[in-house]
Amino acid sequence: MQLKSQVEWALHCCALLSALPPNRYLSTKVLAEFHGVPKEYLSKALQSLSQAALVEGTLGPSGGYRLARAPENITFLDIVEAVEGRGPSFVCNEIRKNNPCRAADYCEARACPIAQVMGQADQAWRSHLRGVTLAELGRRLQADIPADLLERSFEWLTSR
Amino acid sequence: MQLKSQVEWALHCCALLSALPPNRYLSTKVLAEFHGVPKEYLSKALQSLSQAALVEGTLGPSGGYRLARAPENITFLDIVEAVEGRGPSFVCNEIRKNNPCRAADYCEARACPIAQVMGQADQAWRSHLRGVTLAELGRRLQADIPADLLERSFEWLTSR
DNA sequence: GACCCGGTACTCGGATATAATATGTCCGAGTCTGTACGG
């Protein structure tokens, strides 16, 4: 079990978009070159974000993507679920129903205890992701990256 | 991202094995028929458990598997990691190193903040799984399943 | 000089191939059990 690399790309792209001046777009091409990933494939991740209404795209020259909401209102979970899907990591196939001793018309009152535990673990994972917004990520990045590198990077990004 | 169905099977099989009398084995064949899953493929999951030293197998007639440790000392995490692998769900490919503005010899002091958040979420997931043992699962199952069905099931299992 | 219009180049979006992984199947090496035989 492993998250797609698109998730990583989407998170990095959103981090950049969240620090962008208003009414400014970044194109797939620029984002792909900046991160050193295939442009065509990265576009699929951005499409997923677009369909989830996390970013919005514009056509034509100087077009691209920008955030559709304020960075305070976008969480890691939003991005991960947009790219990876909203389904739970553990799906219960109800194999307990195949128990040959069970009556055919027996109806389970509660969810399978195993599925319950796995589901709670899944919720713990999601809760953590829901607790970190893009705004918070921006603060951490600013504390982590040297100011001059940050400045040069945005210079590089916005000059194309 | 989705856990393999083998994880579910392994958990159900371990639940049964944990309620077994000492020095009693259950064969792949019986476990597969009980759960209604392909015998040959289930055996792969049990092999993983065996390699992780969670269960131990015996050959010949009346052979099969039994737990290698007490149910109190086996957690959900042990089983999930044995089948699914110990690797984290999010792998950081360090795409920040591809930043064209970065000096080539620049050395990152800390882990990428994005990877940190994802890693902490992963740890939250693992912590929850580590907190539930097979013994605890056994108690919940006993509370969830009617006593007569439980008894008939073990009758069915041990009579083969 | 200001406005309008059309061409062009650039954008996103979805449809299409390839690689990796999960799923499912098969067969061989080894061992326990049950039986037949001999003492």
Add this chain to the structure above:
DNA sequence: CCGTACAGACTCGGACATATTATATCCGAGTACCGGGTC
């Protein structure tokens, strides 16, 4: 009657196909910019 040797059947363990998913790529529809032409 008891111990022993043996044949058989059953077990696990790993090697081999197939289906599904992730990865990577391509091409078409649509739109904003830019230049020229007109009023």
